Amino acid sequence: MSQNEVKRPVSRKDMTMAQWTWKEMKRNKVAYLMCAPFFLLFWVFTVLPVVLSIFFSFTEFNMLEPPVWVGVKNYIHLFLEDDIFIIACKNTLIFAAITGPTSYLLSFLVAWFINELEPKIRAVVTLIFYAPSISGSVYIVWTILFSGDAYGWVNGTLLDLGIIDTPILFFQNENWVMPLCIVVALWTSLGTAFLSFIAGLQTVDRSQYEAGAVDGVKNRWQELWYITLPSMRPQLMFGAVLAITQSFGFGAIVTALAGMPSVGYAAHTIMHHLDDYGGMRYEVGYASAIAVFLFLIMMACNLVIKKMLSKVGQ
């Protein structure tokens, strides 16, 4: 804290921890006041549902009758008896391991590359990269491009050139469906994190670059590592968390492209499994168990990334 004479922080001598905390809380009344409106709604509409879901995961519940406590039965069923869940886990991990890091790096690199362009050109380039993610369900255009009949642009062109004889059923083919979904997911993935990187790069103090040049920073990569990245840590962490939630949550795009269930469950992810039980069958207990498991995976990823980002610029 500063040397503020008016509201000096209470000294911790001669006090128990509880007393000190209480004094500090009273001194910072205004902070709680400022947090109150947001957190009141946050507790009711975000935290409470999570707590309820964790509780439901130990019950059998169909939204109509009251929940029945069944202990860890849902979890046992999930891991030992649900074969499709294992497929979904495998697909989800592949999907997330490819789209998460790729979209994160792409967002940052593109933001960094365009940072030095003239503002007007930068705005146009930003729009080109950001447009697919902001435009709602525009990704359905890929179903037309890769449509399974001769009117799909890709099939039509390949047929016309004589490369293939019969149209490829891209989204009904177990070999094609997953890679295509990954490509489309990446296409829509330059979103919030990308924008916050652009904004973050703009707010890095210019004088640091000049000081760096004087101190012997030789090229743009050194400048990136020693100056830009360390001063953007908050944005990098924000982007990482979004990349995690995004890469584990691409369910809707896959459903729009490949249908649900996808052919031979080739693109079936945990997200689909969850929507299947939660959104269609209303087996809330089982769906909640899946959500809790997914939650744990994402938390683990978050911890790993936090560790990695703390090494930036060293």
Place this chain on the structure above:
Amino acid sequence: MSAKLRTRRHKVVLNRSAGGDAGITVLLVILGAFMFLPMLYTISQSLKPLDELWMFPPRFLVKSPVLTNFGDLFQLMNESWVPFSRYIFNTVFISVCGTFGNLLLASMAAYALAKIKFPGRNVLFQIVVLSLMFHQTVNQLSNFIIMSALNMIDSYWALIIPALAGTMGLYLMKQFMESTVSDAVLESARLDGASEFRTFWVIAMPMVKPAWLTLIIESFKGLWNSGASIYIHSEQLKTFNYAISQVVSAGIARAGASAAATVVMMLVPITVFVLSQSQIIETMGSSGMKD
């Protein structure tokens, strides 16, 4: 730092290799083409007359553009049971209330979390970050129960109130407050007798303009694109996105109208984005962010 230097950016100062510049440009062009061509195809599809939509071999770009698809779309919209203006009003009302409410509530809380050292702030923030990782479908079911208890089902509130406490907005604002707003500036304002609210509003908020413009775009995008909701069953309260997807869902016969609908849906968030970008450019050009 002089104003002149700032507007010319740090090109003045640093050595950039020509090879690096060229490599980056090539990479940007390739990636840009990958991003842009499908968008171009979407627009091209919406302008194709029927015979071009079902032509072999298919053309990427439209040859003789027509607006009949948009005409068909508006025709279909006129036939709907609830007037389309009602759907548009619903979506605009929800998007605007939700976005600005979220901006205000999230920024205020973010300021407190980032710039006032009070007991419990780290715990609160960690809970916010973790909550981002819980899947929405399951939350929706629990939320349905909570909203029923609060009598909010089938009203605008069911869509607006939860959006007000959008966690991503808080996270974004907090990260920017932390990295951009200097403690020294706030401290001198406090010493001058400014209240925390005033310091937040007059000093901190203008410094993080790029962040709240980002928040506005993202929040608006989410609300604008929200379709069918399990909380709403009255037809009069449903959103534009839901209605338009109903209108064009009838398959092959409406392929053209459907392409037109996609273009109409994407034009609004893109316009909002372009407007806010011009704001960002203005801010960047006129003021230093950190000194």
